[in-house]
Amino acid sequence: MKGFIRTFLAIFGAVAVAVIAIAGFRGDFTQRTPIEIFPDMDHQPKFKSQTLTSFFPEGRVDRPPPYGTIPFHVPTDQPYLITGKMGNMWGTGIPVTVDAKLLERGKERYQINCQVCHGATGAGNGITTQYGLVGVASYHLDKYREMADGEIFNTITHGKGQMGPYPHIDVRDRWAIVAYIRALQLSQNTQASQLPPEATANLQQKP
Numbered sequence: 001m002k003g004f005i006r007t008f009l010a011i012f013g014a015v016a017v018a019v020i021a022i023a024g025f026r027g028d029f030t031q032r033t034p035i036e037i038f039p040d041m042d043h044q045p046k047f048k049s050q051t052l053t054s055f056f057p058e059g060r061v062d063r064p065p066p067y068g069t070i071p072f073h074v075p076t077d078q079p080y081l082i083t084g085k086m087g088n089m090w091g092t093g094i095p096v097t098v099d100a101k102l103l104e105r106g107k108e109r110y111q112i113n114c115q116v117c118h119g120a121t122g123a124g125n126g127i128t129t130q131y132g133l134v135g136v137a138s139y140h141l142d143k144y145r146e147m148a149d150g151e152i153f154n155t156i157t158h159g160k161g162q163m164g165p166y167p168h169i170d171v172r173d174r175w176a177i178v179a180y181i182r183a184l185q186l187s188q189n190t191q192a193s194q195l196p197p198e199a200t201a202n203l204q205q206k207p
């Protein structure tokens with residue numbers, strides 16, 4: 001009998017410990033380091049994004065892609081599409097289909113990326129200029145109306161002078177923005193006589 005009770009207590013104790021170990025504290029919060037039976041890959045040497053390191057000379061953990069890296073979906077057999085250059089010269093023409101949809105897309109991308117500085121009409125009077133940013137280009141200067149499409153594309157990709165680069169904007173979206181800039185230029189520099197008749201009729205309706 002004694003032997004039986006002892007065995008019973010031993011098994012009971014072992015089962016109780018196992019049940020508590022498996023299910024007992026589930027859902028509880030603790031500050032203590034958990035006991036890790038299977039640590040898998042929980043612990044590994046790594047850098048957290050946006051932190052500092054002494055490993056790289058300039059101290060940044062986040063690495064820029066190597067210079068000249070092109071996203072894999074960009075066709076490299078169309079140099080004008082990705083550089084804005086035809087041979088050694090800035091090229092002219094928008095190398096994607098220009099239609100209402102492209103202009104809508106260009107307008108949206110322009111409003112997101114450029115309008116803060118260049119303003120809704122591209123006159124160089126965006127909201128940032130009210131807070132002290134000076135020297136923002138107005139697209140309505142002859143210089144920019146005459147500038148090759150490829151050079152504007154290049155300014156978006158690589159920046160210019162005080163303006164930062166926008167290479168993260170998709171290549172086709174950059175061209176959509178160039179097309180929209182052309183539309184903005186037309187909107188501010190068109191003679192009434194160049195308008196289609198239905199638009200001229202609207203002009204004459206003074207409020």
Ligand code: HEC
Nearest residue numbers: 113114116117135136137152155156160161162163166177
């Ligand atoms: C943070 C403000 C800012 C934003 C945002 C900005 N620009 Fe600019 N942009 C400038 C400034 C400032 C200049 C004048 C640069 C200079 O001459 O130093 C400029 C110049 C330009 C020029 C004339 C470049 C030349 O060759 O002289 C073009 C074209 C242009 N921007 C297009 C764009 C487009 C397109 C976008 C959006 C993708 C954009 N910018 C976003 C500030 C900005």
